[in-house]
Amino acid sequence: MNQSQDGLQQQATSGNVCFVQSYAKINLTLDVLGKRADGYHELATIMQTIDLYDTICLTRLAEDRVSMNCNRPELSNDYNLVVRAVQAVRQKLGLHQGLAIELHKRVPVAAGLGGGSSNAAATLLALQQWWNLPLSMQDLWEIAASLGSDIPFFLTGGLALCEGRGERITPLASHWPATMRWLLLVKPDISVSTAMVYRNLTPDDYTNGGWSRAAEVALQTQSKLQASDLYNSLERGVLEQYAEVARARQEMLDAGAHYVRLSGSGPTLFTTFDTLTEAAAVQQKLQSQSYEAYLTHAIHPGNNPITYF
Numbered sequence: 001m002n003q004s005q006d007g008l009q010q011q012a013t014s015g016n017v018c019f020v021q022s023y024a025k026i027n028l029t030l031d032v033l034g035k036r037a038d039g040y041h042e043l044a045t046i047m048q049t050i051d052l053y054d055t056i057c058l059t060r061l062a063e064d065r066v067s068m069n070c071n072r073p074e075l076s077n078d079y080n081l082v083v084r085a086v087q088a089v090r091q092k093l094g095l096h097q098g099l100a101i102e103l104h105k106r107v108p109v110a111a112g113l114g115g116g117s118s119n120a121a122a123t124l125l126a127l128q129q130w131w132n133l134p135l136s137m138q139d140l141w142e143i144a145a146s147l148g149s150d151i152p153f154f155l156t157g158g159l160a161l162c163e164g165r166g167e168r169i170t171p172l173a174s175h176w177p178a179t180m181r182w183l184l185l186v187k188p189d190i191s192v193s194t195a196m197v198y199r200n201l202t203p204d205d206y207t208n209g210g211w212s213r214a215a216e217v218a219l220q221t222q223s224k225l226q227a228s229d230l231y232n233s234l235e236r237g238v239l240e241q242y243a244e245v246a247r248a249r250q251e252m253l254d255a256g257a258h259y260v261r262l263s264g265s266g267p268t269l270f271t272t273f274d275t276l277t278e279a280a281a282v283q284q285k286l287q288s289q290s291y292e293a294y295l296t297h298a299i300h301p302g303n304n305p306i307t308y309f
């Protein structure tokens with residue numbers, strides 16, 4: 001062990017560079033129960049991490065500053081959730097350790113896949129492990145929830161029921177159905193504002209949370225979840241407001257998808273297949289129509305994969 005200027009206990013193996021993988025999610029169900037007094041919406045949603053990830057590289061700096069470089073230039077700034085997560089930790093613990101951050105985005109941005117939220121959570125977990133920080137899971141959860149509603153989910157990932165504004169997490173034992181083994185995602189070429197999608201909800205879109213409760217039971221009962229159990233309260237509004245999303249949904253059905261659902265606030269749509277052959281054939285058809293289509297699967301990242309040098 002050695003001691004840094006901040007008094008952090010660092011393991012001798014921890015090195016100066018840390019790589020971390022940051023996985024995206026889909027929402028299998030998303031019940032919006034109603035609008036709350038604080039302006040957020042009360043949710044019950046079942047989320048699952050998927051094998052589509054960004055890579056974050058953190059390098060110690062001798063100076064007391066935090067820099068960000070991203071392959072998406074519009075995200076190379078201090079508003080980036082990775083920078084905000086690093087600054088929140090530095091502030092909470094009074095740390096002065098500087099960091100150069102590089103972020104390789106592969107997960108589509110503002111797409112309903114929780115990319116930025118995942119980046120923030122992966123950074124919190126990486127710093128805690130790399131620098132052996134005196135932060136409990138409750139401390140990490142509080143920082144995560146203060147940065148965004150979806151972030152606490154990514155501290156555990158896997159399959160979970162998320163309630164409240166999304167920050168109250170109940171991990172679920174993963175009984176992923178074999179009939180949904182392969183996930184095909186299609187990202188229409190538009191951006192959708194999450195705040196706007198919530199603003200456009202009407203009381204008719206609200207549910208009593210029954211879809212998520214039923215899906216939870218089906219998942220816990222040895223993989224009995226079916227396509228007809230999946231539901232998203234935000235889908236009606238997004239399909240009505242964005243013709244590109246409605247068109248992509250129809251093209252997916254025409255290409256051979258058995259059903260199509262929206263992930264989160266969209267615009268990404270997903271469907272599932274039980275064989276790779278069928279999934280890859282539909283992906284190819286959609287790619288030949290110039291759609292951004294990802295073939296992936298559910299993943300449990302466990303103790304986020306972190307590599308030190």
Ligand SMILES: C[C@](O)(CO)[C@H](O)COP(=O)(O)OP(=O)(O)OC[C@H]1O[C@@H](n2ccc(N)nc2=O)[C@H](O)[C@@H]1O
Pocket residue numbers: 027030039040041042043045112114117147148149150151164165166194195196198264265
């Ligand atoms: C659509 C989902 O991705 C589903 O998992 C999430 O509900 C959105 O989570 P997020 O992007 O982390 O959301 P935040 O960054 O906390 O909030 C963005 C905006 O979405 C709206 N919002 C978000 C979460 C929530 N439960 N109710 C809301 O009304 C609020 O207008 C808020 O200003």
Ligand SMILES: Nc1ncnc2c1ncn2[C@@H]1O[C@H](COP(=O)(O)OP(=O)(O)OP(=O)(O)O)[C@@H](O)[C@H]1O
Pocket residue numbers: 075079080081082103108109110111112113114115116117119120150194264265266
């Ligand atoms: N590291 C980051 N990656 C992506 N977006 C980021 C990041 N940091 C800040 N942002 C901002 O957050 C916004 C939402 O990005 P994100 O990719 O997380 O959306 P999303 O997939 O719709 O998330 P969610 O499903 O949680 O609503 C972007 O428009 C971007 O300006």
